[in-house]
Amino acid sequence: MKIGSIDLAPPFALAPMAGMTDTAFRRLVKRTGGCGLVVTEMVSSEGLVRGIDRTLEYAEYTEEERPVSIQIFGGDPEKMASAAQIVEGMGADIVDINMGCPVPKIAKHNAGCSLMREPEHAQEVVSAMARAVKIPVTVKMRAGWDHDQINAPEMARRMEDAGAAAVAVHGRTAAQSYSGQSDWDLIASVAAGVSIPVFGSGDCIEPEDVVRRVRGTGIAGVLVGRGALRNPWIFEQAAAIASGRAPRIISEEERGRFLLDYVDLLLNERANEAEGFRHLAPGTASAAEDRPARGHDRWVINKLRALNSWYTKGLDNGSHLRVAVNSADSIARLRGIIEEFFFQRRPVRML
């Protein structure tokens, strides 16, 4: 399966998730195998064009993540075209435009899902981007704005005409946010109406769901969001099922190792970024880590708290881990909690 000249093998992708699919998480997912494409968190076109450091950080990626798609949001055709050129200059394989975000902060600026309410304007934005860059431009949309304005099939045709190389559809409306179910029949009808590849998104929690959604449906690929936050091995397992093999059972130790590796990558990331920060060898606890968390340590703990609200859902006693991680006040304590829970199979100690 290809988007432009970019080969996706297999056609299962890590969906963009603000606050969650940072470069550290994406790298770890890629290492588990079976993930054909990763998409960054959404990045502001305005921030890219103005060269704001924090925005540029969201767009950073590493070579091992390739192929990588950087998702941008905004509603101004010229700015979106310039932002797409910046993304291309950063070496990304694909630039994706967010037409699905229902959050008022984004949608009220003619960006995110509100672009679906202005199909002609949305088409202008995508045309401007496609003219400005050589890399494929893709569009991620929802079913429509609300129940009375379900227009993904029409939007997808317009996007194809504007030069999009693929579209992805989350089969809920903006009004639904995350309630109800993603409408995969609608996604199949979008796929039937265009000749570019169509990806579906929504509610693939088990690896079997991922495979089922592409078999005989005309849907080219699947974006997995929350299912990958619960189980980052979902891609590896889906790829096994798709090729007729049994999915591998993931051990408790592997699940614990994933979180510890995430802590290490996040710590190193900050250490690499800020001059003067100590560099930690992966897995090394230092005396400094026993100190109550401040600054970047606190940021790492908060990232783990955010991931754990999903990661613990499929685990026995997951709520214990979640509560314990929420109480962690240092990196050393955070590591200790993860090790106790996954490696020693003891109930985590509460402070």
Ligand SMILES: Cc1cc2nc3c(=O)[nH]c(=O)nc-3n(C[C@H](O)[C@H](O)[C@H](O)COP(=O)(O)O)c2cc1C
């Ligand atoms: C925490 C979170 C953040 C998200 N952020 C984005 C985003 O930045 N851009 C985007 O296009 N979709 C975003 N989404 C939507 C997902 O990409 C996906 O379409 C949706 O969650 C449905 O798929 P799922 O059921 O596999 O999670 C986000 C979803 C979640 C849960």
